[in-house]
Amino acid sequence: MKEFEYNVLPSRVIFGSGSVKKLPDEIKRLNVSRPLLLSTPGKSNYTNQLSDILQAASIAVAGTFPHAKQHTPASVTEEATAVLNSIEADCVVSIGGGSVVGLGKAVSIRTGVPHISIPTTYSGSEMTPILGETQDGKKTTRSDPKILPAVVIYDADFTMTLPPAICSTSGINAIAHAVEALYAKNANPITSMLALEGIKALAESLPQIVLDPKSRSPRDQALYGAWLCGTVLGSSSMGLHHKLCHVLGGSFSLPHAETHTIVLPHALSYNAPAIPEQMAKLAIVLPGSNGDALTGLELLLEKLQVPRALKDFGMKESDIDKATEIATGNQYPNPRELEPEWIRELIRRAWAGEAPK
């Protein structure tokens, strides 16, 4: 076995249907009492449910802020921080997808108040010490263990309303974290085991969610898979796939999970010749692979009927060159050397919705 280093990130996870009822205990355990509840617009049903649970436990909600946006714009964070200070809230509770988790992280790292996260998509952000923020159309990312939420409550009951189409793209977003963890520069047997288990759980459960959106057990299994994929995202260096999605999302305002879903087969196909061992392991956990992970991934994407072309989300053909330039502009760890001409072709195919090369 090769030498390796493994850093365990501090995180407390409460998992299970109905576990949101443990929120008051978690707030008390952190020695705080005045939560600010964060959500994306239109999700007041979530914050109302949390308010009821907290009030029943004699915890008064200090306020709500339902304005989280994708890619964590700095202006929204400043607004939320001003609200937190004005109402003297002493902790934040984020409920929703990666957008609101990002806002919770951004407010917590600026103010020092603890953050409890209740994720309702599979983005995995809640398990990472990474915060990506946008200002003036540019996305910057920083990493600090203090960015990690103090507690994460995974309650699949809150994912029952997540439409199968969002489950699918969000689930592929999670799978992408685990795929890149398999060939990360700092990959190790523990992260690889978690990554493969996470991919297996999602590859099995996502098609079941599409077939029967009301069934509870695949929702549980998908959230479990997303947790594991988020965990490896938090402790592994990411390569070409995440770099491309970061550039496309941050510079061209493309939607996060859909972009990951469209780019993943292209990025994996590009790296495949350099990672035969990882491809073989991946094939084992992707149903219907017949020993070929790219076939297994394609089959999964077909079953989920996910979008396949970046042009359908507003990216212009003229953006391809700029995206190539930014994505190949600086070095980052990737198993296959970045060849600008091939990266351009990769982006062009993803833009057009063509099959990977």
Ligand code: NAD
């Ligand atoms: P999102 O949070 O924007 O959610 C997508 C949509 O799903 C939204 O309209 C939301 O309101 C809706 N939604 C969420 N939960 C729902 C539910 N249970 N029922 C019905 N609708 C629901 O998108 P996302 O893909 O979860 O997260 C994307 C954001 O997360 C991006 O800003 C991305 O940069 C960030 N992210 C960060 C990290 C990290 O480690 N820092 C990792 C992954 C994603």
